[in-house]
Amino acid sequence: MSIPNKVRFALVGAGIIGNQHGTVMRELADELDLVAVVDLDRAKADKIAAQYGGTVYTSLPEALAGTDFDAVAVCTPTGAHAEVAIEALHSGKHVIIEKPAEVTLAKTDEIIAAQQQAGTLVTVISQHRFDPSTEIVLEAIRKGELGRLTSGIASIDWWRGQTYYDSGDWRGTWALDGGGALMNQGVHTVDLLVAALGNPVEVFAYTATLAHERIEVEDVAVGVVKFESGALGVLHGSTAAFPGLSARLQVHGDKGSAVIDNDKLTYIHTTPQGTESTEAFFGSSGPSNQLDQYDLGNDRAAAAGANPGQLSDAHRHQYLNFLAALRGDEEIRVGLAENRRSVSVILAAYESARTGQPVSLRQSGTAQPKDQTS
Numbered sequence: 001m002s003i004p005n006k007v008r009f010a011l012v013g014a015g016i017i018g019n020q021h022g023t024v025m026r027e028l029a030d031e032l033d034l035v036a037v038v039d040l041d042r043a044k045a046d047k048i049a050a051q052y053g054g055t056v057y058t059s060l061p062e063a064l065a066g067t068d069f070d071a072v073a074v075c076t077p078t079g080a081h082a083e084v085a086i087e088a089l090h091s092g093k094h095v096i097i098e099k100p101a102e103v104t105l106a107k108t109d110e111i112i113a114a115q116q117q118a119g120t121l122v123t124v125i126s127q128h129r130f131d132p133s134t135e136i137v138l139e140a141i142r143k144g145e146l147g148r149l150t151s152g153i154a155s156i157d158w159w160r161g162q163t164y165y166d167s168g169d170w171r172g173t174w175a176l177d178g179g180g181a182l183m184n185q186g187v188h189t190v191d192l193l194v195a196a197l198g199n200p201v202e203v204f205a206y207t208a209t210l211a212h213e214r215i216e217v218e219d220v221a222v223g224v225v226k227f228e229s230g231a232l233g234v235l236h237g238s239t240a241a242f243p244g245l246s247a248r249l250q251v252h253g254d255k256g257s258a259v260i261d262n263d264k265l266t267y268i269h270t271t272p273q274g275t276e277s278t279e280a281f282f283g284s285s286g287p288s289n290q291l292d293q294y295d296l297g298n299d300r301a302a303a304a305g306a307n308p309g310q311l312s313d314a315h316r317h318q319y320l321n322f323l324a325a326l327r328g329d330e331e332i333r334v335g336l337a338e339n340r341r342s343v344s345v346i347l348a349a350y351e352s353a354r355t356g357q358p359v360s361l362r363q364s365g366t367a368q369p370k371d372q373t374s
């Protein structure tokens with residue numbers, strides 16, 4: 001499928017995150033056009049289309065029949081991602097899917113199979129992969145500047161009121177949300193932990209529902225992850241931590257450590273190749289923070305008129321990667337296999353909490369991220 005100068009998008013799912021995609025599409029109007037807005041609820045689609053453009057439809061098949069487009073942004077509830085994405089892929093479209101790609105690995109695999117058949121591009125939103133803080137930490141790890149990775153912590157200490165869960169029938173259900181604090185809210189930070197520490201091989205977890213009613217899923221999850229490298233990880237996902245604190249990633253190695261708190265790099269200490277860390281009987285903190293040596297992306301954010309980590313700003317960088325991949329200039333940075341690997345940790349945590357046993361990921365067909373099949 002040849003790509004026109006301006007990529008024509010259909011947006012499916014005109015809810016909270018659909019509105020963010022609309023904002024990003026407007027910011028990128030030089031490179032793309034929003035030509036169709038689809039929602040089962042016409043009034044919601046009308047509202048988004050009035051703000052950002054596009055012809056309104058109440059189903060993807062209607063939109064496919066009525067308007068030409070090249071790519072589809074899937075912003076429906078998670079358990080309705082596969083049906084929309086697969087329909088789009090079968091029609092030869094490129095696809096952006098909101099996180100997480102789906103609620104089960106089997107459904108994710110169905111999307112992967114449809115993509116392989118279509119030969120088009122798919123990215124799964126994980127906007128914090130594109131934060132300057134994340135890029136700095138992952139680059140330091142790639143260069144070996146944290147040394148041998150030893151441990152990491154993904155902690156989401158958030159609060160969601162009962163009104164949040166009551167705001168949509170799908171929220172807090174296994175079928176459509178796929179999980180609670182760890183899946184819906186925590187998937188970003190778990191994805192960063194996995195991006196940092198590599199292939200996960202075993203998970204043990206407890207989950208509980210302690211501060212909310214009328215939800216099937218957990219509002220607190222704690223767990224541990226063993227990685228192939230030997231590194232150990234801690235998971236803590238909560239929507240029951242009033243009044244809501246931060247999402248935090250810590251990564252530690254024998255030559256350095258890094259902390260990202262609420263998308264900002266708050267601590268980093270590295271030992272660049274060719275230098276030696278000082279042998280210390282005891283470690284010390286404080287002066288070892290090397291934050292001032294890094295470009296924290298404030299210039300990039302200022303140029304975009306945004307704060308680092310702001311939702312539309314981060315989505316915008318993932319959109320830019322997708323558009324560059326369509327032109328053949330870049331590789332897709334977060335594809336289905338990457339998302340599958342992170343979601344497999346969360347689903348293993350749920351299975352462990354149900355069975356009381358550690359869950360091995362070696363047998364679950366956890367994909368090695370070798371993204372983009374086209």
Ligand SMILES: NC(=O)c1ccc[n+]([C@@H]2O[C@H](COP(=O)([O-])OP(=O)(O)OC[C@H]3O[C@@H](n4cnc5c(N)ncnc54)[C@H](O)[C@@H]3O)[C@@H](O)[C@H]2O)c1
Pocket residue numbers: 012013014015016017018038039040041044058059060075076077078080084098099100125127168184
């Ligand atoms: N990347 C992020 O930071 C982020 C933030 C919030 C939500 N999300 C993800 O975005 C997705 C949607 O979440 P939300 O909070 O916007 O939900 P929402 O309920 O606000 O919006 C979902 C919309 O999809 C519509 N819809 C449902 N099934 C449909 C179908 N088959 N075809 C067309 N429209 C359909 C609904 O009518 C609704 O308007 C979820 O997967 C969620 O995990 C991502």
